[in-house]
Amino acid sequence: MSGWSGWDAITPREWQRVRRYAVPGWMIAECTEARERGDWRAACAAAAVDVTFASPGPAAEMLAGFAPDLLRWHLPRALGGTTMLDPDRAFVLAPDGPVHADTVVLVVRTPPSAEHAQRLTLDAVRAGDVEGDVVFPLPPHLWDARRAGELREVARAVRLPPSADWTEAWATSEWRFGVRSPGDFHLLRRVDPTFAGREVRRVAAQFGRTSWALWSDAYRRSDVRLEVDGDGVRVVELSLGRLQPNPFRAVPCLHLGLLCAPIDLNLLHLGLISPEGLHPLVREALTPDDPGGPVSSPVTAGFDEEDLVRVRCGGVWHWVGVRAARLELHEHSREERQRELSLRALGGAVTGCFAVAEHWRHGGSLPKRLRAHRRDLWLRLRHGGTRVLLALLDAGLDPHVRDGAGRTLLHELGRFDVSVLPRLLAEGLLVNARDRDGNTPLFLAVSRRWPTPMVTALVDAGASPHIVNRNRMSVLDQCGVMESRDDLAPEWAAAIAYVREKA
Known part of the structure; x- marks a missing residue:
């Protein structure tokens, strides 16, 4: 088998790299220790999750089993072979039972872009107050340590096809297509039909919506819907039919990256990961006969070995x-x-x-x-x-x-906290250093929209907005491009004004 990751925009080899780096062993070990002593806030801190609420209130029961490292392990990744999180996404973690507008849910948001620090934010709000473009509900086994073992049931149910013929897998599944054929819905090649049937039934029962649009980063919200129709399931084209019930202000959709066979199951099958390389909760679910031991490694493991x-x-x-x-x-x-x-x-x-x-x-x-x-x-x-x-x-x-690409640690400042800037400057790094494309850290800060405090801090440290890169663009030129947009945020308007004032 060539390997059907379910999301063919990311190859198994790339998932192998994700598994090695995206959730390091020291993070898993610290999260596990904090969770086992009942300190979910410490677990969030260890997993780089920023909590935005003071009191958990009705969300306390969900937080009792919340495993932020397990969540980070399972979240979809950005396209293009990167190991970074799929950016600017909102995922809903809901309690068991029907979800209504007054139901308190947890909302996890990924960073605004793959160029930003890989920190998540966690909020606890009424479902009726969840805003944004779209939101994606997550099944409990992806984030609740008490339910992680349910991944074993998923693995038993999904269908790993013996070949890359995804149309045959769909044609011989339980799904109905009306007059269309599976080959007419190209996005389905990224989806496991057995797991998709299981998931659409789950979300239909929990959120009161029988029809769910697929989300694709390549096509934005697609023209394909998965629907529960009585005891059966069917694939239809998106239509402007009657509005479905919705407990959120945002539109709930199904993420393509979450409708596939477990990635780890495929990696094990292909020999690209060993049980020891899995998250302990995933390992216990997928390889119960080889549970291994706890993951533990220092932050600098192997770094100072020649x-x-x-x-x-x-x-x-x-x-x-x-x-x-x-x-x-x-x-x-x-x-x-x-x-x-x-x-x-x-x-x-x-x-x-x-x-x-x-x-x-x-x-x-x-x-x-x-x-x-x-x-x-x-x-x-x-x-x-x-x-x-x-x-x-x-x-x-x-x-x-x-x-x-010739980038220094200052060119990567957007992935860190602005508090490290004095340390890097004290180490002798040049604030106006250029990468191989001639870009300075300040140019990247503006063009990639790092947090605005980083822009002002770089300017205060002596970063010049006049330096021109290989494309003959300066920071001031980039500021002009941003000012021409109608959706320029107030904080960015203020940051650009500060750059011009100091120029």
Whole structure:
């Protein structure tokens, strides 16, 4: 079997990377310890979930089993092979039983973009007060530790087809299509028909809606609906028929990324993950005969252990060491290093080990194993946020390291908290450093709409809005583009005014 992840925009190999980095072992261990002692707030803090309410009130029963690390494990990912969360989405966690406008539900929102810190927000509100474009209900086994074992029932029920012929899987399922055929609904290739039938019945019973639109990031809200029709289920085109009951102000939809066979089941089948690599609650559900032990690893696990990599240098192979994101040229003397530095200062070309060190420090092509080290570092930082950044700096991280696009830690500030800016500047990072496209941190802050306090903090630190990148765009040019939009938020209007005032 080639592997039917159910959401073919993300390959099994990409899901393998998601599983390795998106919910690190230290996060799972801390969340588990906090949850087992009954401290759901501490569990949320460990899982980078910002709680927006003071008292849980009627949501206390849901919070008693809330496992934010399990939720983060299961949430859909952004398209394009990234490990980041599907951005700007709202997911509803509801108590058992029918949901009405007065029912208190938990609402989890993902960050506004994949370029922002991978923090979630958690609110407890009346269902009738849930606002936004669309919301997606989540089954309890994806977020409630007490119900996590239900994933086993899902795994037993879903149908992993022996081939990639998704049309045959749908044609031989319980679904009805009227005069149409499964092949007319191309989005269905991303959906497991057995699980989709189970889920649409569940949400229809809980939310009082028999007809549910599919959501696709590629097509926005699609023209495909899944409906419960008596004892059966059917696939229909979106129509302007009678309005369905809705307890929310937002429109409830079904997310394509949540209508597939369990991703972990597929990864196990393909040999891309071992039971030990699963979240403990998922492992217990999918591999009950191999429960393993608790996940526990320090934030800096493996970071300060040296790895030796062979590099071609002057017709021979040399060993280069990498530890704490610092490269050590073990087979070159201090005098040789000084000579190469002088040569580079005079405009000469560096080669061999010295070229590798140059590319490591400033971004560029690297041998395969060093690329893996660099990718490991940036994925740790992007998913660990401020906490991991500070821990790695304390453990010896070279603060001047760059990613493959030549971006410094300041170019990644949007993924951290603005409080780390003084630390990075004190480490000697340049506020106007450019990546390989000529972009400064301030340009990225404006063009990617980082939190506005980061914009003002960079300006106060001396960031220039006049520097032009490879596309001949400056920060001021980008501000002009943003000001031309009708939906410019007040906080961004104020931030742009501050940039112009300080220019």
